[in-house]
Amino acid sequence: MASRTTLYQQVVEVTADVLGPAAERFVARQIENHLNKPPEKLTRSDLEELVDWIKLAISMLTDDQTLVDAYGKRILELAKKR
Amino acid sequence: MYKRIIYLMFTDLLIYIVLSFSALNHQEVLQKYRISSLQLRLLNLMVAIPIMIIWGFAVYGYVRFRDYAQGIKGNNDGLALTAIADGIGIMAFGGLLVACVNAFIRNLTVNNDQLLPRATVLRNYLSMLVVLAAFSLTYYGTGRLRQILKRPAKQRAYMVTLAIYIVFAAGYMVLALIDVTRDKNEGIFSTASHYLPWWVVVLTIVFPYLYAWYAGLLSAMRINYYRRHVKGVIYRQALGYLAWGIGIVIVITLVGQYLGSLSETLEKMSLVSLLQLLYVILLTYGIGFYLIARGAKQLKKIEEV
Numbered sequence: 001m002a003s004r005t006t007l008y009q010q011v012v013e014v015t016a017d018v019l020g021p022a023a024e025r026f027v028a029r030q031i032e033n034h035l036n037k038p039p040e041k042l043t044r045s046d047l048e049e050l051v052d053w054i055k056l057a058i059s060m061l062t063d064d065q066t067l068v069d070a071y072g073k074r075i076l077e078l079a080k081k082r
Numbered sequence: 083m084y085k086r087i088i089y090l091m092f093t094d095l096l097i098y099i100v101l102s103f104s105a106l107n108h109q110e111v112l113q114k115y116r117i118s119s120l121q122l123r124l125l126n127l128m129v130a131i132p133i134m135i136i137w138g139f140a141v142y143g144y145v146r147f148r149d150y151a152q153g154i155k156g157n158n159d160g161l162a163l164t165a166i167a168d169g170i171g172i173m174a175f176g177g178l179l180v181a182c183v184n185a186f187i188r189n190l191t192v193n194n195d196q197l198l199p200r201a202t203v204l205r206n207y208l209s210m211l212v213v214l215a216a217f218s219l220t221y222y223g224t225g226r227l228r229q230i231l232k233r234p235a236k237q238r239a240y241m242v243t244l245a246i247y248i249v250f251a252a253g254y255m256v257l258a259l260i261d262v263t264r265d266k267n268e269g270i271f272s273t274a275s276h277y278l279p280w281w282v283v284v285l286t287i288v289f290p291y292l293y294a295w296y297a298g299l300l301s302a303m304r305i306n307y308y309r310r311h312v313k314g315v316i317y318r319q320a321l322g323y324l325a326w327g328i329g330i331v332i333v334i335t336l337v338g339q340y341l342g343s344l345s346e347t348l349e350k351m352s353l354v355s356l357l358q359l360l361y362v363i364l365l366t367y368g369i370g371f372y373l374i375a376r377g378a379k380q381l382k383k384i385e386e387v
Contacts, residue, residue: 016313016314017313017314017315018314018315018316018317019314019316019317019384020312020313020314020317020318020321021157021158021159021230021312021313021314021317022154022159022314022317022381022384022385023313023314025154025157025385026384026385026387057387058316058387060383060387061316061383061384061387062315062316062319067315067316
């Protein structure tokens with residue numbers, strides 16, 4: 001049976017649509033710097049706080065607020081998935 | 083490390099300026115363009131100063147690019163981009179080195195005809211080695227980028243690149259093989275191109291150039307393909323400047339090399355036309371490196387937020 005991807009990997013996958021090859025480095029950095037935990041330890045309860053930090057960081061890279069909001073929404077939807 | 087690079091660049095530029103301004107003048111050059119010795123020295127400066135400015139851009143672009151690539155060198159894209167950055171760096175510094183050597187050789191051989199053959203051979207091999215090293219590295223780096231995409235470039239892109247290459251290569255081969263002055267010279271002004279047997283020229287200069295140009299053209303194609311197909315909306319926007327800059331620098335280097343093989347045609351051009359051609363090439367080169375610097379800066383920002 002194939003192993004499921006971790007929540008961290010799912011967040012990276014969603015982020016890759018925005019940041020491409022830089023996605024994993026970006027997400028790992030946000031989790032380590034703002035949540036003070038290893039990326040692999042990311043839990044669904046962390047997602048709401050993580051999204052705030054991620055949206056803040058992405059807003060510094062683009063003026064497209066629609067993109068930022070859509071990206072944040074996709075990350076939050078991961079909290080609902082099992 | 084970057085301070086050392088910048089220090090080295092300024093030293094090289096200073097040497098180049100001194101050599102250009104203090105160059106001894108061929109009487110045939112003065113007679114052909116009907117200018118005085120002082121006018122020729124000033125003309126050398128009119129060439130040297132724009133070259134200085136453009137090389138400033140080149141070093142700035144390289145330093146920015148390498149700084150970004152080194153920051154992510156532990157990753158696949160970092161390794162690829164570091165190799166490309168080093169190739170770009172060799173183009174920048176190698177070009178300056180070759181220009182300094184050319185200026186030195188010009189000064190050295192104006193009253194020492196017996197040194198001309200060896201100096202010409204040295205210059206030709208140095209130019210070839212710089213281009214070969216630079217494009218080999220960009221070829222390697224862009225190959226790694228292609229592996230990141232995990233999708234091969236479309237056949238059409240390869241065919242177009244191959245067609246352009248064949249035209250370039252065929253033209254260069256014809257010029258190289260029919261170059262009647264390659265091992266003879268008629269007076270000081272019409273100098274020979276190589277001072278080597280034709281088969282040595284073909285095997286050790288022409289063939290390496292053909293490979294280098296193939297590698298260079300393919301590198302430009304691959305970086306453009308990577309730019310268009312890599313994931314990440316924001317990443318792609320930032321990469322766009324970098325990719326365009328790399329493509330421009332590679333193509334203009336190829337054009338410059340190709341024009342260098344048209345020495346007989348260039349000798350027939352007027353001074354104004356030659357200067358205009360040089361300025362267009364330098365300006366395009368400068369734009370390429372500016373785009374590289376801008377793209378690298380934006381990409382670095384992604385790694386810092």
